[in-house]
Amino acid sequence: xxxxxxxxxxxxxxxxxxxxxxxxxxxxxxxxxxxxxxxxxxxxxxxxxxxxxxxxxxxxxxxxxxxxxxxxxxxxxxxxxxxxxxxxxxxxxxxxxxxxxxxxxxxxxxxxxxxxxxxxxxxxxxxxxxxxxxxxxxxxxxxxxxxxxxxxxxxxxxxxxxxxxxxxxxxxxxxxxxxxxxxxxxxxxxxxxxxxxxxxxxxxxxxxxxxxxxxxxxxxxxxxxxxxxxxxxxxxxxxxxxxxxxxxxxxxxxxxxxxxxxxxxxxxxxxxxxxxxxxxxxxxxxxxxxxxxxxxxxxxxxxxxxxxxxxxx
Amino acid sequence: xxxxxxxxxxxxxxxxxxxxxxxxxxxxxxxxxxxxxxxxxxxxxxxxxxxxxxxxxxxxxxxxxxxxxxxxxxxxxxxxxxxxxxxxxxxxxxxxxxxxxxxxxxxxxxxxxxxxxxxxxxxxxxxxxxxxxxxxxxxxxxxxxxxxxxxxxxxxxxxxxxxxxxxxxxxxxxxxxxxxxxxxxxxxxxxxxxxxxxxxxxxxxxxxxxxxxxxxxxxxxxxxxxxxxxxxxxxxxxxxxxxxxxxxxxxxxxxxxxxxxxxxxxxxxxxxxxxxxxxxxxxxxxxxxxxxxxxx
Numbered sequence: 083x084x085x086x087x088x089x090x091x092x093x094x095x096x097x098x099x100x101x102x103x104x105x106x107x108x109x110x111x112x113x114x115x116x117x118x119x120x121x122x123x124x125x126x127x128x129x130x131x132x133x134x135x136x137x138x139x140x141x142x143x144x145x146x147x148x149x150x151x152x153x154x155x156x157x158x159x160x161x162x163x164x165x166x167x168x169x170x171x172x173x174x175x176x177x178x179x180x181x182x183x184x185x186x187x188x189x190x191x192x193x194x195x196x197x198x199x200x201x202x203x204x205x206x207x208x209x210x211x212x213x214x215x216x217x218x219x220x221x222x223x224x225x226x227x228x229x230x231x232x233x234x235x236x237x238x239x240x241x242x243x244x245x246x247x248x249x250x251x252x253x254x255x256x257x258x259x260x261x262x263x264x265x266x267x268x269x270x271x272x273x274x275x276x277x278x279x280x281x282x283x284x285x286x287x288x289x290x291x292x293x294x295x296x297x298x299x300x301x302x303x304x305x306x307x308x309x310x311x312x313x314x315x316x317x318x319x320x321x322x323x324x325x326x327x328x329x330x331x332x333x334x335x336x337x338x339x340x341x342x343x344x345x346x347x348x349x350x351x352x353x354x355x356x357x358x359x360x361x362x363x364x365x366x367x368x369x370x371x372x373x374x375x376x377x378x379x380x381x382x383x384x385x386x387x388x389x390x391x392x393x394x395x
Numbered sequence: 396x397x398x399x400x401x402x403x404x405x406x407x408x409x410x411x412x413x414x415x416x417x418x419x420x421x422x423x424x425x426x427x428x429x430x431x432x433x434x435x436x437x438x439x440x441x442x443x444x445x446x447x448x449x450x451x452x453x454x455x456x457x458x459x460x461x462x463x464x465x466x467x468x469x470x471x472x473x474x475x476x477x478x479x480x481x482x483x484x485x486x487x488x489x490x491x492x493x494x495x496x497x498x499x500x501x502x503x504x505x506x507x508x509x510x511x512x513x514x515x516x517x518x519x520x521x522x523x524x525x526x527x528x529x530x531x532x533x534x535x536x537x538x539x540x541x542x543x544x545x546x547x548x549x550x551x552x553x554x555x556x557x558x559x560x561x562x563x564x565x566x567x568x569x570x571x572x573x574x575x576x577x578x579x580x581x582x583x584x585x586x587x588x589x590x591x592x593x594x595x596x597x598x599x600x601x602x603x604x605x606x607x608x609x610x611x612x613x614x615x616x617x618x619x620x621x622x623x624x625x626x627x628x629x630x631x632x633x634x635x636x637x638x639x640x641x642x643x644x645x646x647x648x649x650x651x652x653x654x655x656x657x658x659x660x661x662x663x664x665x666x667x668x669x670x671x672x673x674x675x676x677x678x679x680x681x682x683x684x685x686x687x688x689x690x691x
Binding site for chain 1: 404494496549550551552562568569572574575576606607608609610611613614615616655656657659
């Protein structure tokens, strides 16, 4: 039993997390998943001692982080184990370890907030203002010091490295990223997501879901820079070519109704937006300097999709 | 994102806040500003040092609130002012906010409670609650509500606002998260709250102007603004707080830095739900006290 003196709260070893302090009722396999997730987190962090774990699922996460839980739900989160570390007179440190179900969604939720410097933890990480975020395998982990000091900064990084080391496997990034042409790509700014609310968070397109992403599509948004300035490329993958065509038609109606039979339009800022349906994919190049550059960007996506896989609609 | 010219996406943003035909809920009759007159919002600030809980000393908070309420209602006597808001036979719920990193603060809660009691309400008829309001017997019988919470950025709704503070009056708050909380103002039409709100207090002691991480919070992105925004119109108070948050973001980041998640529930509370006024041109902002760094 590990205890932090000042808090008068029951604290437990990580191995016992599934039996105490749990806001959700879990089945045996779920308990096992939570126990596994908790086992990646150290029980102490230097002189900081841990409180009882809290375990949440997609339904109960609001009881922990209120509406911000929607971000994790939008990436299909399965489970969260939260462990708070306390030392009297020092800022608390909180570990939030998410089992996202797939490595794609672990990567995706990591890309939601890319502020900060690479901390070389896990398969991708950022550190800023006392917050370390990283992903590895199907897990997304946040380690957060409620106040950043030189001491807590070091502990946060130490905890993160220990957790990453304890996660045995590695995961693959979403296949959809392979459709992003490399020329001019800001590789550190790629976002992967499923719905239009998250798209709008990164790049507002329209209030309504005119790309018909729903919650089941996959999408990547990337920034490019080049002689024509900065531009963006969105590639969305749908269930089948018919769904992609329908989404393409919806996008044209909602965003570029004047385009007619043309692939692109010059928008009010003098730049070009073009779209192309490629099999079950829809690619949209935003804010390219010229019509030709927009077309070239889509050509590059088409080449990566492969003629056999994509096929223009 | 730096905007150099009006883009198609900007147009689509503006269009989304335009009045919609067939609004989802009827207008709240008699809501402040419904007649098209300017709505009064009072911003009061005090430079006194903040305590460890993030609030000025209790006596300073009381004075700030008193000054603001008097200015809001055009009264010199604070008790007279409160008696215009609260009747002696009212049952009063003070809807607070207990969010770990930025709570309403006990100083604000107690300052409100004191004046509600000065208006003649017995202590037993006053409740202070956040997450338990639906189970709280005082709130279940409440005839009047005072709404008090801090403003902060929020990764889903754009900002945590006075409008949003009533989400705990719904049995399933997450049911209101659709379209990034667009229709939160419709909550104000539910029987538990409809027509009951007498005063809104937006706490701006240490607002959060930028969200990071799972908890939406980093102390680095708060600042000591040391203010309260007080109004009878929650939308006008929120719109004013949002202007301050936006101005701070621009100042801090050195460029035009809109909130990544658009807080559209505030303009939609006006244009779609007619709960109050969000247009600064229709808001009379009265500023009291410390003016340095007011940002509005």
